[in-house]
Amino acid sequence: MRRRARVADLFAQKDIWVFDLDNTLYPADSDLWPKIDARITLFMSHLFGLDGMSSRALQKYYYERYGTTLRGLMEEHRISAEEFLDFAHDIDRSGLKPNHSLASAILALPGRKLILTNGSRDHALRTAQALGIDEMFEDIFDIVAADFTPKPAAETYERFFDKHGVDPARSVMFEDLARNLIVPHARGMTTALVVPKPGQIDHREAFEMVSEAAPPHIDFITADLEAFLVDIVAGAKPSA
Known part of the structure; x- marks a missing residue:
């Protein structure tokens, strides 16, 4: 008590x-985060011309080192944050x-x-x-x-x-x-x-x-x- x-x-x-x-x-x-995760991998594939496995490995490296994949891409490749965020979060939320x-x-x-x-x-x-x-x-x-x-x-x-x-x-x-x-x-x-x-x-x-x-x-x-x-x-x- x-x-x-x-x-x-x-x-x-x-x-x-x-x-x-x-x-x-x-x-x-929920399937929401896996959808976002997959979109980030696809963004990496488009950006670097890598296959899916290589893109995902690089994605996770940046995520663990920088806290977000976006931060790693901004630090090392000067990518557009707005473009990344729009692409990564363009998902179907109907499952929620x-x-x-x-x-x-x-x-x-x-x-x-x-x-x-x-x-x-x-x-x-x-x-x-x-x-x-x-x-x-x-x-x-x-x-x-x-x-x-x-x-x-x-x-x-x-x-x-x-x-x-x-x-x-x-x-x-x-x-x-x-x-x-x-x-x-x-x-x-x-x-x-x-x-x-x-x-x-x-x-x-x-x-x-x-x-x-x-x-x-x-x-x-x-x-x-x-x-x-x-x-x-x-x-x-x-x-x-």
């Missing part, structure tokens, strides 16, 4: 809720269905709600609209607002804090990638890692996955975002 009270007290002091987009606000087994329970859970959270994504604003908006949660958020901080420096870079979070007047001590961040929670935790945010439910497909890269023992920069791990948010609002210990 004492621990439950401490958890309730912790979230009672929070009134800024920050959400990653891809594989966080929609289910891990409105998530009314998630919308209600987000709406019930007290205070401000923001999206912080390494994708584009247009992609975030269209995806949120497909999920029926776009009206729940005050704003979207995208890769353009980050000056094309992706999470987990510290300067990206500082730009986000400054632009939106976010006090980390009053904030909670939800993410599917553990490395993207290191800086938020260090700055005083409460951090929650959103992972696939048991048996769900996991589209994260091998180096992005964490063991069962949570790193110290992750305060909570949940496989059910809606239930987690409902428990926060109810003042109960969030369900894993």
Whole structure:
């Protein structure tokens, strides 16, 4: 009971809720991210005249080294960010269905709600609209607002804090990638890692996955975002 009270007290002091987009606000087994991933591979093939396997290997090299494939292409090849983002996010979102329970859970959270994504604003908006949660958020901080420096870079979070007047001590961040929670935790945010439910497909890269023992920069791990948010609002210990 004492621990439950401490958890309730912790979230009672929070009134800024920050959400990653891809594989966080929609289910891990959605086909959305694989579609974007395939579009990036195709972009690389067109750009360099490579076969699919070579393009994908280069794509993943840039992704792991720079945080996004786009950043690697900008650093090493000076490509147009706008062209890349338009191409990568030109996908069919009809597989996404409105998530009314998630919308209600987000709406019930007290205070401000923001999206912080390494994708584009247009992609975030269209995806949120497909999920029926776009009206729940005050704003979207995208890769353009980050000056094309992706999470987990510290300067990206500082730009986000400054632009939106976010006090980390009053904030909670939800993410599917553990490395993207290191800086938020260090700055005083409460951090929650959103992972696939048991048996769900996991589209994260091998180096992005964490063991069962949570790193110290992750305060909570949940496989059910809606239930987690409902428990926060109810003042109960969030369900894993």
